[in-house]
Amino acid sequence: MKPLDVEFVTGLSGYFVKDLEAVRQSPTYDPLVNNITPRTPGFQQVVQAGQVISILLHLPNGQWAVGDCVDVIFSGAASRDPLFNANEHLPLLESVVKPWLLNCDITHFRPNAIRVDSPWPELQGLRLHSAIRYGLSQALLSATALAHLCPAAGIIAREWGTSIVDRPVDILASCHRDDFLQLDRMIMKQVAMLPHASFIHVHDLGPRGSAMLEFVEKVSRRVQERGAPGYRPRLHFDVYGTMGDLFLDDTELVSFLGELQRVAQPYDLLIESPVIAATKAAQIQQLKNLRLRLREQSIPVQLVADEWCNTLDDIREFADAGAVDFVQIKMPDLGSIHNSIDAVLYCRERKVGCCLGGSANETDVSARITAHVALATQPDFLLSKPGIGADEGVMILTNEMLRTSAVTRKSRLNKI
Known part of the structure; x- marks a missing residue:
């Protein structure tokens, strides 16, 4: 055809x-x-x-x-x-x-x-x-x-040669940092992960990271106060290398991550791109060293790679090096979708976590395709998209996964 x-x-x-x-x-x-x-x-x-x-x-x-x-x-x-x-x-x-x-x-x-x-x-x-x-x-x-x-x-x-999972994959709801009404809606909807909340400039962190510490504590407290009983989301924050800009000494950076983990309790904490190095090799080494230091000090902060982790080969290098706990598979950067499929399956094989992600700059069409890739490959979580309104992206991804699961179940029953 x-x-x-x-x-x-x-x-x-x-x-x-x-x-x-x-x-x-x-x-x-x-x-x-x-x-x-x-x-x-x-x-x-x-x-x-x-x-x-x-x-x-x-x-x-x-x-x-x-x-x-x-x-x-x-x-x-x-x-x-x-x-x-x-x-x-x-x-x-x-x-x-x-x-x-x-x-x-x-x-x-x-x-x-x-x-x-x-x-x-x-x-x-x-x-x-x-x-x-x-x-x-x-x-x-x-x-x-x-x-x-x-x-x-x-x-x-x-x-x-994979199987289609029979439930929606967890979604990281991407919210604006200064929009607590948006955050409250995600808490009400009991999303699995939140709020992403980008820290793009080093000034966003505040003196010695005080603004970020205050924000993470506020998010944790808000979930505890407004969340339903038993609701336990993971907290995720994308900092675009600003921590490395603020804390030039690794010891200070590890200490700061420990403080963040403390104020995030009782929730698990994920930090995306704590540093951005000048080259891919340096990025892998810095993240690997940071992850090792966190483990040595029993600080359970999980690191997520984004920058310099843009292709299937990049993802394999980060995974093989044990540089991070999760990689973000930024689908538009990988080009053809088969690369993202192979990336998820490779991470699963290597027992490295992965986010089947992308960008707020995507569309409803690409988001729906992402939902199908997720059901067939089973990444650890998805990034809500398109936009950073959270509601729309979470709706598009969730409903597409629910509809597809229903159709798949019906098809299986008809074959019995």
């Missing part, structure tokens, strides 16, 4: 893109106000509206398969592909990718996913932008599922 037609439609992503290097270097950064100079190539402004190219495949059975090409918020940082500009890629999609798609047999997904992720002879051996590879693979997975009249999770399970 081959597509009858292909359409490319530009639109809006779920959030915006931001120049991380410029933000981290500026003490006067004001969110959504371009009062500082961009530092990362491709950025015309420090904050820009996110863009998407929807790839629509018209199938012989009359249905349309859809995939969304999107990048992450902090594009171009720590070895990621450059900022995704939709208009720059449309000519290539029309001239090179569309002819290939029209001749593509969508009966199987995995070989097509590998093909779109590989170097293209028509591009002198170059690869497509990771956002394009991500969107193409979504559309192709959707097409194969529609061709076989089954959920996308079923295609993944069939082609990778």
Whole structure:
């Protein structure tokens, strides 16, 4: 079966893109106000509206398969592909990718996913932008599922030899740090993990980390006061390397993490990207050393890798090194979806935790595909997306997993 037609439609992503290097270097950064100079190539402004190219495949059975090409918020940082500009890629999609798609047999997904992720002879051996590879693979997975009249999770399970889990995977609800009403809604809905609450600039931590200590304690207390009996979420905070900027001495950093763990009690504490090094090798070594120091002092803070952990090979290196407790599999950065599938399965094999994540800058389409990948591969948790409104992302992911599980159960019963 081959597509009858292909359409490319530009639109809006779920959030915006931001120049991380410029933000981290500026003490006067004001969110959504371009009062500082961009530092990362491709950025015309420090904050820009996110863009998407929807790839629509018209199938012989009359249905349309859809995939969304999107990048992450902090594009171009720590070895990621450059900022995704939709208009720059449309000519290539029309001239090179569309002819290939029209001749593509969508009966199987995995070989097509590998093909779109590989170097293209028509591009002198170059690869497509990771956002394009991500969107193409979504559309192709959707097409194969529609061709076989089954959920996308079923295609993944069939082609990778996995089983579809019969319950939703835990979700990390990503909330704004200054929005406690949003936090209260997540507590009411009893999400498994919260609040993400980004600390992007070292000033966000406060003098000697006092602002973060106060915030973590406030979150813990709020869960205890407002949560239902027996509700015990894990607390997760993304700090984008700011701890390493504030505490240049490892001993001070370990001590601070111990203080954070104390005020987070009685809940488990996860810290994402406590440091951002200048190279991948340095990042792995610093995180490995930090994790070892925490264990030596019996501080049960769990570390999550993000920056410099952008590809399947990167994830394998972090996992093999024992550098962290969890890696975030940032799906748009990995390009074609098969890489994210392989990454989850590799982490499970190596007994390293993983978050099947991505970015607030994604869309409802890519989030739903993520839900299917999760059901077929069973990561430890998902990051809520799109956006940082939490409600919408948690709803989209949860309901897609519940619906897919119901359909899968029904299908099994019908075969008995």
